[in-house]
Amino acid sequence: MRLLLTFDDIMEFALALLSLSPAELRALGWSFADRKRLLDHLLASGRVAQGARPEQLPTMPIDLAVPQRDVDRLQLFARRELPKAASNAAMLDRVLAALDAASRRRPAAAR
Numbered sequence: 001m002r003l004l005l006t007f008d009d010i011m012e013f014a015l016a017l018l019s020l021s022p023a024e025l026r027a028l029g030w031s032f033a034d035r036k037r038l039l040d041h042l043l044a045s046g047r048v049a050q051g052a053r054p055e056q057l058p059t060m061p062i063d064l065a066v067p068q069r070d071v072d073r074l075q076l077f078a079r080r081e082l083p084k085a086a087s088n089a090a091m092l093d094r095v096l097a098a099l100d101a102a103s104r105r106r107p108a109a110a111r
Contacts, residue, residue: 001071001102003041003064007049007057009091010064014042016085017077024081030073038073041066066102075099 005013017039020028025035045062052060066074078095086092 001066001068003066003071003074003098003102004061005045005064005095005098007045007052007060007062009094010042010045010062012086012088012091013074013078013082013095014039016082017042019085020081028073028077028080034073038070038077041070071099071102075103 017035020030020035025032041064045064048062049057049060075096078092078099082092082095
């Protein structure tokens with residue numbers, strides 16, 4: 001699935017994932033390997049952003065390729081845990097909208 005977010009939103013989302021305690025990971029049904037895989041999707045944005053001018057970087061839209069199962073996991077995290085860790089309510093709204101849009105684009109047979 002394609003996930004479109006700004007670089008700043010991706011980095012804040014990644015920091016929130018990193019802040020999960022082992023108990024919070026267990027509550028989500030995740031292992032450390034699951035979190036690492038999800039972070040790897042988000043951190044791939046760094047390769048795209050490398051050529052950007054510093055003043056463009058915060059609002060630069062980045063298109064990430066994320067497997068559907070991981071979009072589903074990121075949605076679960078965004079709804080249950082991200083509100084606790086997000087420092088910016090607008091970022092939370094943008095992340096949820098991007099994840100919802102990615103889920104709506106999934107083929108009907110995959111739902």
